[in-house]
Amino acid sequence: MVPEIGQFALILALLLALAQGVLPIVGAARANSAWVSVARPAAQGQFVFVAIAFGCLAWSFANNDFSVLNVATNSNSQLPLQYRIAATWGSHEGSLLLWVLMLGAWTVAVTVFSRHLPEEMVARVVGVMGLVSVGFLLFLLLTSNPFERLFPAAPDGRDLNPLLQDPGMVIHPPMLYMGYVGFSVAFAFAIAALLGGRLDATWARWSRPWTTLAWCFLTLGIMLGSWWAYYELGWGGWWFWDPVENASFMPWLFGTALIHSLAVTEKRGSFKSWTVLLAICAFSLSLLGTFLVRSGVLTSVHAFATDPKRGIFILAFLTVVIGGSLALFAWRAPRVGLGGKFEPVSRESMLLANNVLLVAAAGSVLLGTLYPLFLDALKLGKISVGPPYFDAVFVPLMTPAVFLMGVGPLARWKEASLPEIAVRLKWALGVSLLTALLLPFVMGRWTPLVAFGLLLGAWIIATSAVALKYRLSRHDGNNLWARLRAQPRSYYGMLLAHCGVAVFIIGVTLVKGYETERDVRMAVGDSVTVGSYAFRFDGVQEVSGPNYGGARGTIDVSRGGRHVKVLHPEKRVYHVQQMPMTEAAIDTGIFGDLYVSLGEPVSGGAWSVRVYHKPFVTWIWGGCIIMALGGLLALCDRRYRVSVRRSEAIVTAGGKKGAGASGAAA
Amino acid sequence: MNRFLVPLAVFIVMVAFLAVGLGLNPREVPSPLINKPAPAFRLPQLHLPDKTFSQQDMKGKVWLLNVWASWCVSCRQEHPVLMELAKSNAVPIYGLNYKDPRDDALAWLKQFGDPYVLSIADRDGRVGIDYGVYGVPETFVIDKEGAIRYKQIGPVTPEALRDKILPLVKALQS
Numbered sequence: 001m002v003p004e005i006g007q008f009a010l011i012l013a014l015l016l017a018l019a020q021g022v023l024p025i026v027g028a029a030r031a032n033s034a035w036v037s038v039a040r041p042a043a044q045g046q047f048v049f050v051a052i053a054f055g056c057l058a059w060s061f062a063n064n065d066f067s068v069l070n071v072a073t074n075s076n077s078q079l080p081l082q083y084r085i086a087a088t089w090g091s092h093e094g095s096l097l098l099w100v101l102m103l104g105a106w107t108v109a110v111t112v113f114s115r116h117l118p119e120e121m122v123a124r125v126v127g128v129m130g131l132v133s134v135g136f137l138l139f140l141l142l143t144s145n146p147f148e149r150l151f152p153a154a155p156d157g158r159d160l161n162p163l164l165q166d167p168g169m170v171i172h173p174p175m176l177y178m179g180y181v182g183f184s185v186a187f188a189f190a191i192a193a194l195l196g197g198r199l200d201a202t203w204a205r206w207s208r209p210w211t212t213l214a215w216c217f218l219t220l221g222i223m224l225g226s227w228w229a230y231y232e233l234g235w236g237g238w239w240f241w242d243p244v245e246n247a248s249f250m251p252w253l254f255g256t257a258l259i260h261s262l263a264v265t266e267k268r269g270s271f272k273s274w275t276v277l278l279a280i281c282a283f284s285l286s287l288l289g290t291f292l293v294r295s296g297v298l299t300s301v302h303a304f305a306t307d308p309k310r311g312i313f314i315l316a317f318l319t320v321v322i323g324g325s326l327a328l329f330a331w332r333a334p335r336v337g338l339g340g341k342f343e344p345v346s347r348e349s350m351l352l353a354n355n356v357l358l359v360a361a362a363g364s365v366l367l368g369t370l371y372p373l374f375l376d377a378l379k380l381g382k383i384s385v386g387p388p389y390f391d392a393v394f395v396p397l398m399t400p401a402v403f404l405m406g407v408g409p410l411a412r413w414k415e416a417s418l419p420e421i422a423v424r425l426k427w428a429l430g431v432s433l434l435t436a437l438l439l440p441f442v443m444g445r446w447t448p449l450v451a452f453g454l455l456l457g458a459w460i461i462a463t464s465a466v467a468l469k470y471r472l473s474r475h476d477g478n479n480l481w482a483r484l485r486a487q488p489r490s491y492y493g494m495l496l497a498h499c500g501v502a503v504f505i506i507g508v509t510l511v512k513g514y515e516t517e518r519d520v521r522m523a524v525g526d527s528v529t530v531g532s533y534a535f536r537f538d539g540v541q542e543v544s545g546p547n548y549g550g551a552r553g554t555i556d557v558s559r560g561g562r563h564v565k566v567l568h569p570e571k572r573v574y575h576v577q578q579m580p581m582t583e584a585a586i587d588t589g590i591f592g593d594l595y596v597s598l599g600e601p602v603s604g605g606a607w608s609v610r611v612y613h614k615p616f617v618t619w620i621w622g623g624c625i626i627m628a629l630g631g632l633l634a635l636c637d638r639r640y641r642v643s644v645r646r647s648e649a650i651v652t653a654g655g656k657k658g659a660g661a662s663g664a665a666a
Numbered sequence: 667m668n669r670f671l672v673p674l675a676v677f678i679v680m681v682a683f684l685a686v687g688l689g690l691n692p693r694e695v696p697s698p699l700i701n702k703p704a705p706a707f708r709l710p711q712l713h714l715p716d717k718t719f720s721q722q723d724m725k726g727k728v729w730l731l732n733v734w735a736s737w738c739v740s741c742r743q744e745h746p747v748l749m750e751l752a753k754s755n756a757v758p759i760y761g762l763n764y765k766d767p768r769d770d771a772l773a774w775l776k777q778f779g780d781p782y783v784l785s786i787a788d789r790d791g792r793v794g795i796d797y798g799v800y801g802v803p804e805t806f807v808i809d810k811e812g813a814i815r816y817k818q819i820g821p822v823t824p825e826a827l828r829d830k831i832l833p834l835v836k837a838l839q840s
Contacts, residue, residue: 273670277673281673284677311688312688315681315685315688318681318684319681322677323674323677323678323681326673326674329670330668330670330674333670334668334670370680373683373684373687374683376687377683377686377687
C-alpha cells in the first residue's frame, strides 16, 4: 500500500510541476498576475508530494518490504537500519528521487527567500525550476520507477553494495546533489533574466548567494567523496580522475568561475553575457554528469546499472534543456550590452583571465573524460585517459590561476597600476620564495616539485595577508579590532576560501613529495619500517559483523622504540554479495596519516599488507572544508541579511497598499 | 557567424557523439587474440585427472571453450543457456574450470548439470592468463585451424548466442 501511495504522490508532483513550469512563465510573459501567483504554491505543493514519495520509499526500505523491486535489489534484512535508510538513495531510482527532492527543496527555498524580488522574476525562476523538475519526474515515472513491485516478493534482498555501507557514503551523495541541484537556481535566474531581458547588477546580486551556497555544498560533497575513496578503497589514493569524479569536478570549476564572474557583474556591470553563459554551463555540466553516470556511456566504478532506454531519455532531456538554453542565450544575449569599461590591467581583467583559466581547465577535464568516447564513436579504437593526461594539463593551467589569485584582490577595479601592485607584493613574493627554498629541507628532502607546490601555497597565504593589511590601512580608526570588524564578512570569506586553496595545494604537494608506501608479506611478529615508524604484525582474528564476516588484523605501531598506536585493518566479506571489502585502519593526524590495509592471505598464516605513511594528507580535505567555510562566511555578509530585513519591512508596509512595493526593494 | 552561437554549436557536436556513444559498449574490450592461434595448453581433465586434454586434440573441429568456476555467480546465470546449447548439439562445448577446487567444481556440475563434453582443470590459472581471462565467465569460439575467432566477455546470453555465436559457428563449420 505504502509504495502505491508513493507512486501516486509522484504522479501528483508531476502534475503540479507542470503547472509550476508552464503557468508562471506564460503569466509573466502576458502580465497575467493570477498565473504568476501560481508559482509559489505550486512549487511548495510539488515539494510536499515529492517528500511524501521519498518518505514512502524510505519507509519501504526501513521496513524491509521486499515486494518492492528497488528494495529487494538494494537492501537486506540483515542490513543495519541506518544503511537501510541510506539505501533509499543507494540505487539509481532512489538517487534520482533524491535529486528531485532536493530540486524541490531549493525551489521552496527560493519561494521563501525571494519576497524582495519582483513577482514576475520569481515566477520565471520558479517556472524554469519546475520545468527541470518535470523532466526528472518524467524520467523517474517512465524509465526508473522506484516503486516497481516484485511478484512474488523476494524472501530477502540482494543487499546494498558493501562499498556504500559506510557513514561517508551516507552523506556524500546528498551533499553532492545539493551542490549539483543548487546550480539549478543560478541557472533558473540566468534563464529568467534572459526571458525577461533584464540582465543587470541586481540580477547578479540575487544570484550570488544561491550560487555560493550551491558551490559550498558541491565543495563538501566532492571532498567527502574523495575522503571516502581514500579510506574505503584501500589504495590510499584520494583522486583518480574517474569519469564520475570528473563529472562532479567540472561543475565545480564552472561554479568557481561563476562566483567570480558574478562579483564583477554585480560590482561593475561587466561580463554580463559571459556570466549568463557560465550559469548555464555550470548546471548543464551537472546534468551531463548525471547523464554520464546513468547512461553507461563511460565505464566507471560509480556507474549504475545501464539501460539504453534511460540513456536515450536523458540525452533527449539534456538536448532540450541545454540546447534550449544555449539557443535562448544566442538569441537574447547579443542585446545585453557590455557594461562598464575596464583597462587591461585591472581587477576585472584579472578576474576574466582567471575565469578563462578555470573554464579551460574544465574544458580539458571534459575533453579527457569524453575523449575515449569520441575515439570509440569514430571507430579509432578504445583507449583510456588517465592521471598522466590530467596532471600534465591541469598543473600548467592552475599555476597562472593561483598566481592571479594572489594579485587580484590587490588590484583596483577599472584601472590598476602594475608598479604599485608589484611594490605591495614584493614582501609576499619574498616570503613565499623563502618558504619554497627552505621548507623542503626541514621536511628532509628538497625536490623541485615540492618547492614549486609550496611556493604556490605560500604565495596565496602571503598575498592574502598583504591584501588584508592594505585594506585595513585604508580604514580610519586607531583600534585594530575595530578596523578588522569594519571589513565585510564577504571579504573575509574570500580570503578564507583562497587560504583553503593554499592549504589544499600544500597538502597535495607534501603527500606527493614525501609519502612512503610499502607492500609487504608479513607473518606474525614481522616488522616493517615506513617513514620513521615501525609496524609489527601481530596476527589476524576472525570477526563477524551484522551482515559480514571477516578477518581483523592487529598491527602495533612504534616510533623509536616508543609505542604509538595499535591499528586494526579489516578484510570483510559481506554475506549476501560475497564481495570482499578492505577496511583500512588509519591513524589520522594533522601532520600525517599512518595507513594500513590488509591484502590477501598468503601461505603459512602470513598476509600481504600495505603500509603507507602519508604526511599532511588531511590538509587536502581540510583545505576543501576551509574553502566551503569561506563560502559560508561570505553568505553571512551583512548586506544579504540587511537586504532581506529591509525588504521584509517594505513588504509589510506595502502589503496594505498592494503590489508594486517589492520592485522598490530591488 | 554570431559568436553567441558558438556554445550551442559545441553542444550539438557533443550531443552527436554522446548519441553514438550510447550504442557502444565501453566494457567491450577487443581481445588481441582474435584471429590468432589459441594459446597451447595440456591440462588434466576435471572428471578423469589422469587424462589430459589439449587444444591440439580439437584440430579440424569448431568448438567453444567456456571459462567457468563454481564460485562464479554469473556462470550460474549463463548455465541454462549452455545446457540448451549442449542439448541442441550445434557445437561442442569444452569447459576451462578456472581456479577452482576439484570437489567444488564436481559438486557444482552435479547440482546444475554438465553441458561440457569435458572440462579441464586450470587450478592455478596459468592457462587463464594465456587466454587473457580477466573475469569469469568468458567464452571463446575456436575454428578448425585452432584460431580464436570470437570472445564473449561475461555470460553467454541467449541474444549473443543467437546473433553472434551460432551464426559464426555455422559459417566456420561449412
